[in-house]
Amino acid sequence: MKGFSLVSLLLAAALVSGCASQSTGSVGAQRGESEEAVEAYTGLGLQYLQAGNTVNAKMSLQRALSINDDYAPAYNAMALVFQVEQEYGLAEDYFRKAIAADADSAMVHNNFGAFLFARQRYQEACEELNRATLDPFYQQRAQAFENLGRCYALLDRHDDAIGAFKRALAINGNRPVALVELSAQLLRQNDHAMASRYFERFRQLVDNRQVEHYPKSLWLGIQLARLDRNVSRAATYALLLKNMFPQSEEYRLYKESAQ
Numbered sequence: 289m290k291g292f293s294l295v296s297l298l299l300a301a302a303l304v305s306g307c308a309s310q311s312t313g314s315v316g317a318q319r320g321e322s323e324e325a326v327e328a329y330t331g332l333g334l335q336y337l338q339a340g341n342t343v344n345a346k347m348s349l350q351r352a353l354s355i356n357d358d359y360a361p362a363y364n365a366m367a368l369v370f371q372v373e374q375e376y377g378l379a380e381d382y383f384r385k386a387i388a389a390d391a392d393s394a395m396v397h398n399n400f401g402a403f404l405f406a407r408q409r410y411q412e413a414c415e416e417l418n419r420a421t422l423d424p425f426y427q428q429r430a431q432a433f434e435n436l437g438r439c440y441a442l443l444d445r446h447d448d449a450i451g452a453f454k455r456a457l458a459i460n461g462n463r464p465v466a467l468v469e470l471s472a473q474l475l476r477q478n479d480h481a482m483a484s485r486y487f488e489r490f491r492q493l494v495d496n497r498q499v500e501h502y503p504k505s506l507w508l509g510i511q512l513a514r515l516d517r518n519v520s521r522a523a524t525y526a527l528l529l530k531n532m533f534p535q536s537e538e539y540r541l542y543k544e545s546a547q
Contacts (some may be wrong), residue, residue, distance in 0.1 A: 297477055326356045327426035337372065345369050361392035364399055379403060394419070399434065405439055414439040421455070431460035434466045440474065449473055464490055464499040472508050480515050487512055502527060507538035517529050 329352035336345035346369055352362040367382035383400040392397060401416030417439055420432040437452030453470035456463055467490040475485035485506060493499045501509075506529040513522035526546075529539050 291294055322355055326352045326359050326362065329355070330359065330362045330365055333362070333369070337365065337369055342369050342373055358389050358395055360386045360393050363389055364393070364396045367376075367403070368399065376407065387440055392423070394421075394423035394432065395428070398426075398428060398432045401432075401439070402435055405435065410439055410442045414443065414445075421452075430456045430466075433459065434463055434469070437466065441469065446473055446476065461489070462493060462498070464493055464505075467493075468505045468508060471512075472504070473510070474479075475511065480512070484512050484516070501525075503529065503533040503536035503538035507542060508534070510542060 319379035329348045333345045333348035333352065336342070336348060346366065349366045349369065352359060353366075358361075363382050363386035367379045367386060370376070370382060372378035379519055380403070380538060380542060383396065386393065386396045387400065392425075397416045401413045401420060404410075404413035404416060413452060414436060417432055417436040420426065421429060423429065423522045426432065433456035437449045437456065440446070440449035440452055448471060450473050453466045453473065456466040457470065467486050471483045471486040471490070474486065487505075490499075491509070494505075496500055506525045507523040510522050510529070513525060526542060529536070533539055534535050
C-alpha cells in the first residue's frame with residue numbers, strides 16, 4: 289500500500305505541468321501538489337539508495353530539486369548518495385546545501401556529523417553532532433548523543449563523552465553501543481563498579497539475542513572479568529575474540545596483555 293501511494297503521487301506530479309492550463313484549481317492547491325511531488329521524488333530517491341541503485345536515486349532527487357530547489361531533505365539525500373559513491377567532495381557540498389536550506393534540521397546535522405566523523409574530522413563532527421542533539425523532538429536524538437559521545441572520546445574530552453552517553457541512555461536505555469562505550473569510559477576512570485553495571489546491561493541484551501558481541505565489547509568484557517577475578521568468563525570472552533575477530537585491534541591488545 290505504501291509503494292502504491294508513492295507511485296500515485298509521482299504519476300500525479302508528472303501530470304501537473306501538462307494540465308496546468310486546463311486546471312481550475314487554486315494556486316494553493318497547485319502548491320500543495322508540488323509539495324507532495326517533491327516529497328514523493330525524495331522518498332523514491334531514498335528507496336533507490338537503500339536498494340543500492342544510486343543512478344536512479346540521483347535522477348529522482350534531481351527531479352525533486354527541479355520542483356523545489358530549497359528542499360533540505362532532497363539535498364541531504366543527495367549527499368548520502370554521493371557518500372555511498374565515495375564522491376566525498378560532492379557529498380559535503382550537498383550537506384552544506386541542505387544546512388543552508390534548513391539550518392535547524394537535526395537530521396541533516398546528524399548525518400553531516402556522521403559523515404565528518406567517518407572522514408576523521410572529529411572537531412567539525414562534534415560541532416555538527418552537538419547541533420543535532422539540541423532538538424528535543426528529533427526522533428534519532430539518542431543516536432545523535434551516542435555519536436557525539438564517540439566523537440568527544442576521540443578528542444580526549446572524556447567527561448563530555450560520559451555525559452553524552454548518559455544522555456543517549458536516558459532517552460533509550462538499550463542502546464548497545466552507548467552501554468559499551470560508557471562502560472569503557474568509566475573503566476578508564478577506574479570506576480569499576482559503574483563500568484560493570486553498564487556492561488551487565490549490555491550482556492543481558494546479548495543473552496536475550498537482541499545484539500551480538502563485537503571486538504570492543506569482548507575486550508572490555510575480558511578486562512572487567514579479570515578485575516572481578518572471574519577466570520572462566522574472561523577465558524570465554526578471550527576465546528570468542530580469538531575465533532570471531534582474530535585480525536582486530538582488540539585481539540592484538542588482548543594478546544599483549546596475556547604475555
